[in-house]
Amino acid sequence: MLKNAREKLPTPEKGEDRFQIPKVKGQIEGSKTIISNFNQIADTLRRKPQHLLKYVLKELATPGTFRKNAVIFGSKLAASRINEKIQQYAEEFVFCKECDKPDTKITKEGEVYYMKCQVCGARYSFHSKI
Numbered sequence: 001m002l003k004n005a006r007e008k009l010p011t012p013e014k015g016e017d018r019f020q021i022p023k024v025k026g027q028i029e030g031s032k033t034i035i036s037n038f039n040q041i042a043d044t045l046r047r048k049p050q051h052l053l054k055y056v057l058k059e060l061a062t063p064g065t066f067r068k069n070a071v072i073f074g075s076k077l078a079a080s081r082i083n084e085k086i087q088q089y090a091e092e093f094v095f096c097k098e099c100d101k102p103d104t105k106i107t108k109e110g111e112v113y114y115m116k117c118q119v120c121g122a123r124y125s126f127h128s129k130i
């Protein structure tokens, strides 16, 4: 009986209650793209904005700099392209590969990154060009 009851409980699918990455808020100004909530996104991911920006700039092959809390990209970019790269960054540097939670810590030793998950305790190393 107990077993049956438990089996009837809905079990969340992997990813269903997944941590949501905020979407960029941006506007085009002339030939530049200004993202006003870049630092907030980095904060939510608990990563350094500089690190996130370095990754995004490299992936989009565009220049960009910080201006207070905003980031100014030196070209016209669709918000969806920036969101895509932030998502990609999160897959690489934030989400645990074992349990998919964002509660991870990254350390870097030489060229190697180490990710330690605060939830399931998984620890592994990976290489990245940034």
Ligand SMILES: [Zn+2]
Pocket: 096, 097, 098, 099, 100, 101, 117, 118, 119, 120, 121, 122
């Ligand atoms: Zn984990």
